[in-house]
Amino acid sequence: MSITVRIPGSLKDWFNGKTEISCTGNTILECLENINGLYPGLKNRLFDDNGGLHRIMIFLNGDHIRQLDGPGTLTEDDDEISIIPLAAGG
Amino acid sequence: MIIDNPASHFIFIFHSLAPLGKKYTVRNQIEMTNGEVLQYWGKWIILGERAYLDEMARKLDPLVEQEKIPCVKYDRTPSVNLDLEECVMMVYGDRRDRDGIFQILRSFGVKLKAWITEKETMELWLPGGQLLERWLAGTDFDNVRKDIMREDARMRLTYIFDHPDEIFTPWMQ
Numbered sequence: 001m002s003i004t005v006r007i008p009g010s011l012k013d014w015f016n017g018k019t020e021i022s023c024t025g026n027t028i029l030e031c032l033e034n035i036n037g038l039y040p041g042l043k044n045r046l047f048d049d050n051g052g053l054h055r056i057m058i059f060l061n062g063d064h065i066r067q068l069d070g071p072g073t074l075t076e077d078d079d080e081i082s083i084i085p086l087a088a089g090g
Numbered sequence: 091m092i093i094d095n096p097a098s099h100f101i102f103i104f105h106s107l108a109p110l111g112k113k114y115t116v117r118n119q120i121e122m123t124n125g126e127v128l129q130y131w132g133k134w135i136i137l138g139e140r141a142y143l144d145e146m147a148r149k150l151d152p153l154v155e156q157e158k159i160p161c162v163k164y165d166r167t168p169s170v171n172l173d174l175e176e177c178v179m180m181v182y183g184d185r186r187d188r189d190g191i192f193q194i195l196r197s198f199g200v201k202l203k204a205w206i207t208e209k210e211t212m213e214l215w216l217p218g219g220q221l222l223e224r225w226l227a228g229t230d231f232d233n234v235r236k237d238i239m240r241e242d243a244r245m246r247l248t249y250i251f252d253h254p255d256e257i258f259t260p261w262m263q
Contacts, residue, residue, distance in 0.1 A: 006201055006203070007202070008138070008176055008202060009137070009139075010176040055173070057204065057206070059204045059205070062204065064204075064205070064206060067210075080203055082202045082204045084202070085172075086220060086221070087221060088135055088178045089204070089210070089214065089221075
């Protein structure tokens with residue numbers, strides 16, 4: 001299984017200069033945990049102390065996961081996850 | 091038609107007949123109501139440097155004129171008061187047409203795929219909404235002015251939610 005994760009250029013320091021990486025996982029949360037294993041500290045950038053998404057928006061194949069099942073949204077092979085700053089959605 | 095008024099934070103792409111009253115919240119030649127805008131309207135998000143978005147705007151301008159894309163708006167400068175380091179472009183449309191619009195964007199090299207509904211955006215800009223409150227926190231407004239801004243946002247946006255059958259009327263930005 002391979003899922004593509006994309007971020008804008010302003011966040012590329014999250015992925016050591018890359019704006020596109022691959023991950024695996026059956027849900028958005030599993031994918032984020034998989035990425036966190038590759039880029040330690042990422043979860044702290046994404047989630048606040050209460051476990052809520054922190055100043056970012058996450059999209060699965062273009063759809064905001066808040067409109068789906070949140071971090072528990074199921075993912076499939078060849079899916080695309082996009083992460084942008086919350087303010088970019090306004 | 092690219093509208094670049096330095097007095098505005100945003101640069102817009104509208105159809106050339108927009109100054110004569112042509113509306114962009116139209117589908118199948120019928121103007122959308124507030125309820126329909128809340129149900130169907132949204133935008134694809136593109137982030138990048140100003141020069142990149144200027145180039146993208148030049149590519150999208152004829153497509154807006156051909157009515158393949160209703161309208162576009164993007165930042166003149168990054169909204170640093172919202173902690174943004176890049177400019178944001180919003181390519182608007184009806185979600186029933188969004189896949190076709192994204193195919194256009196993909197053909198121009200856009201890869202990051204983020205569709206945000208206008209309903210969600212409006213909720214973020216209501217009093218107490220994350221974006222309105224963060225924007226206010228970044229200003230030097232006193233509390234009285236902030237409350238005035240909150241009330242203005244509340245009146246403007248709740249009107250849309252409370253009058254779903256009225257024809258949607260956009261406002262100057």
